[in-house]
Amino acid sequence: MRALRYLRRRRRPHTDSAVLACEAVVELVQLYLDGATDDLTSEEVGHHLDMCRRCGLQADVYLQIKATLAANRPVPDDAVERLRRFGEQLAVHGLPGSP
Amino acid sequence: MAAAHDHPALTDEAAFELYVLPEVEVLLRVALSMTRNAADAEDLVQDTMLRAFRGISRFDGRYPRAWLLTILRNAHVNRNRRRRPELLRDADAGTSLLETQTPDDSAEEVAVGQTFDHVVEDALARLPDRYRRVVELVDMEGLSYRGAAESLGVPVGTVMSRLHRARRRIRDQLIASGLVSAGSRR
Numbered sequence A: 001m002r003a004l005r006y007l008r009r010r011r012r013p014h015t016d017s018a019v020l021a022c023e024a025v026v027e028l029v030q031l032y033l034d035g036a037t038d039d040l041t042s043e044e045v046g047h048h049l050d051m052c053r054r055c056g057l058q059a060d061v062y063l064q065i066k067a068t069l070a071a072n073r074p075v076p077d078d079a080v081e082r083l084r085r086f087g088e089q090l091a092v093h094g095l096p097g098s099p
Numbered sequence B: 001m002a003a004a005h006d007h008p009a010l011t012d013e014a015a016f017e018l019y020v021l022p023e024v025e026v027l028l029r030v031a032l033s034m035t036r037n038a039a040d041a042e043d044l045v046q047d048t049m050l051r052a053f054r055g056i057s058r059f060d061g062r063y064p065r066a067w068l069l070t071i072l073r074n075a076h077v078n079r080n081r082r083r084r085p086e087l088l089r090d091a092d093a094g095t096s097l098l099e100t101q102t103p104d105d106s107a108e109e110v111a112v113g114q115t116f117d118h119v120v121e122d123a124l125a126r127l128p129d130r131y132r133r134v135v136e137l138v139d140m141e142g143l144s145y146r147g148a149a150e151s152l153g154v155p156v157g158t159v160m161s162r163l164h165r166a167r168r169r170i171r172d173q174l175i176a177s178g179l180v181s182a183g184s185r186r
Helices: A002-009 A022-033 A039-051 A053-072 A077-093 B012-019 B021-035 B038-058 B064-083 B093-100 B114-126 B129-140 B145-152 B156-176
Strands: none
Touching: A022 A039, A022 A053, A022 B156, A039 A053, A039 B064, A053 B021, A053 B064, A053 B114, A053 B129, A053 B156, A077 B012, A077 B021, A077 B038, B012 B021, B012 B038, B012 B064, B021 B038, B021 B064, B038 B064, B114 B129, B114 B156, B129 B145, B129 B156, B145 B156
16 A cells, blocks of 8 residues: 555654654554554554554544444454453452462 | 552452453454454453453553553554564563553543543534445444445545544544543644
C-alpha cells in the first residue's frame, strides 16, 4: 500500500530507526487496532504507543469506542466460558504457582 | 492482600471478580477485532486477565473497562514482540508504562460508562449515511474491511478512509463532551 510505505519512511530523525513519528502513528493507529497492519508495522506502532503517552491515550479512546460499538456483536460462547472459568480460578486460587 | 481499590475491605481476589470478570466478553470482542483470529484473541484476553490480576491491588476501582482495555493494548504489544523476537529491543519495554504509571493513570482522562456510550451513539447517529454504514458493518457487525467493501460495492480504500474519518468524528464528539481529555486530540 503506497500510503503506508510513505508513512513508514517518515520516521523521527536522529532516533532509533524503528521508532515511528507521532504523525505517522496517528495515521496508522486505527489500522493497527483493526488488526490490519503487517507484523513489522504492528511492532513499530505498538512500540510507539508504549512509549508515547499522548498516542497511547488516543489509541485507548479508539479501543473504548470500538468496545462500545461492538457491544451487541456475538462472541463465541465456548471461548467466553473458558475465559470465565480461567478468571474464576484466578479469583479463587490466585496466580498459578503462588502461595 | 488488602487492595487500593474503592472497597478497601475487598481482597484482590474479590476485586478481580468484581471488576474484571464482568468485562470478559467486552475484552474478547475487542481482542477479536485486533487479532482477527479466534485463538490469538482468546490468548490475548487470558494474558490481559493475568496482568489485571497482578495489578489489581493498585487499581482504584474507577473505570474498570478503560483500565482493562489499556492492559489489553499493552499485552497485545508484547505478544507481537514475542512473535518477532528478532525485533526485540528491550524485553521489558512492553510493560514499562503499565509498571510505572498507576494502573488507572490513562483511564482517569477518559470517563467511561453510560454517558460515554450515549455520546458514541449520538455521534454515530449524526454521521452522514455513507460513514455510518461503514461503522455499522465493521465495528457493529464485525466485517473485515474487504467484507464491508464487497457489501457496499466500493473499494477497500474507501471503506478505510470513511471508517477512520467516522471514528475520528466520534472521538471529536467525546472530546467536545468533555469525556475525553483534549490531550489526546491531534
